[in-house]
Amino acid sequence: MMATDQLTRTFAALADPTRRAILTTLRERGEASVTELATPFDLTPRAISKHISVLESAGLVSRGRDAQRRPSRLRVDPLVEVDAWLEDYRAVWEHRFTALEADLDADNTPTDDSEESS
Amino acid sequence: MMATDQLTRTFAALADPTRRAILTTLRERGEASVTELATPFDLTPRAISKHISVLESAGLVSRGRDAQRRPSRLRVDPLVEVDAWLEDYRAVWEHRFTALEADLDADNTPTDDSEESS
DNA sequence: GCATTATAGAACCTTCTAGTTCTGGAACTG
DNA sequence: CAGTTCCAGAACTAGAAGGTTCTATAATGC
Numbered sequence: 079m080m081a082t083d084q085l086t087r088t089f090a091a092l093a094d095p096t097r098r099a100i101l102t103t104l105r106e107r108g109e110a111s112v113t114e115l116a117t118p119f120d121l122t123p124r125a126i127s128k129h130i131s132v133l134e135s136a137g138l139v140s141r142g143r144d145a146q147r148r149p150s151r152l153r154v155d156p157l158v159e160v161d162a163w164l165e166d167y168r169a170v171w172e173h174r175f176t177a178l179e180a181d182l183d184a185d186n187t188p189t190d191d192s193e194e195s196s
Numbered sequence: 197m198m199a200t201d202q203l204t205r206t207f208a209a210l211a212d213p214t215r216r217a218i219l220t221t222l223r224e225r226g227e228a229s230v231t232e233l234a235t236p237f238d239l240t241p242r243a244i245s246k247h248i249s250v251l252e253s254a255g256l257v258s259r260g261r262d263a264q265r266r267p268s269r270l271r272v273d274p275l276v277e278v279d280a281w282l283e284d285y286r287a288v289w290e291h292r293f294t295a296l297e298a299d300l301d302a303d304n305t306p307t308d309d310s311e312e313s314s
Numbered sequence: 315g316c317a318t319t320a321t322a323g324a325a326c327c328t329t330c331t332a333g334t335t336c337t338g339g340a341a342c343t344g
Numbered sequence: 345c346a347g348t349t350c351c352a353g354a355a356c357t358a359g360a361a362g363g364t365t366c367t368a369t370a371a372t373g374c
Contacts, residue, residue, distance in 0.1 A: 145370095317372105338354100
């Protein structure tokens with residue numbers, strides 16, 4: 079209904095600890111099948127399979143074929159997009175940090191451009 | 197039900213274009229009331245108010261008091277946490293980039309440590 | 315061909331989400 | 345005080361999310 083854009087799908091996919099754990103495993107191991115990915119969790123393989131589908135829809139994972147196995151691999155492109163999205167906000171907190179530094183350097187003369195510590 | 201951790205709440209809050217747009221406005225304008233934030237959207241002020249509540253629960257926004265207005269301000273701490281979470285993945289794509297560079301430098305001798313272009 | 319393994323489809327349930335409307339309270343304006 | 349403005353609480357709804365189980369299919373091993 080929301081014609082979900084890429085960034086929205088990415089954030090939605092990341093908003094689940096199980097899925098983030100799957101990504102961590104893939105980052106560390108390179109690739110893994112559904113059953114391999116399922117072992118650490120108290121969930122049915124089917125549930126893990128569905129989580130992988132969500133990750134795949136978000137472009138965070140691609141699947142290959144190895145006999146019956148459908149090994150998943152990490153794809154970082156959506157994360158690069160998140161990184162880019164963060165850029166403008168990163169500027170905010172770095173500005174605040176340097177503003178604080180400036181205050182210290184200037185021996186307790188607080189700047190007053192309408193923002194505080196965050 | 198899921199005892200949602202901070203990162204999960206943050207990603208869930210960011211997984212909505214309206215909420216991300218609100219954050220953008222706050223980043224640009226410094227602060228804004230519910231009615232001010234509502235104007236660009238085809239939504240009732242109440243809906244925007246609820247979005248702000250979600251952002252506030254995720255720690256992405258704090259609210260002050262100015263007469264009847266409850267101006268919201270951006271708080272970047274959860275975004276810093278996202279940035280930190282990204283760090284390990286950033287290493288992945290930077291490694292892949294430098295690996296590609298190395299391949300080019302080595303005059304088309306592909307590395308074979310089990311990863312390709314992503 | 316038969317049994318086994320790995321996975322996806324289908325149906326179902328329960329909980330959460332994003333929105334609405336209507337009501338009410340708190341703070342300003344005159 | 346009366347009216348207005350800004351906002352949150354309450355109740356409701358439709359649909360999405362996350363899980364289950366049971367069934368089906370595809371590939372391998374014998």
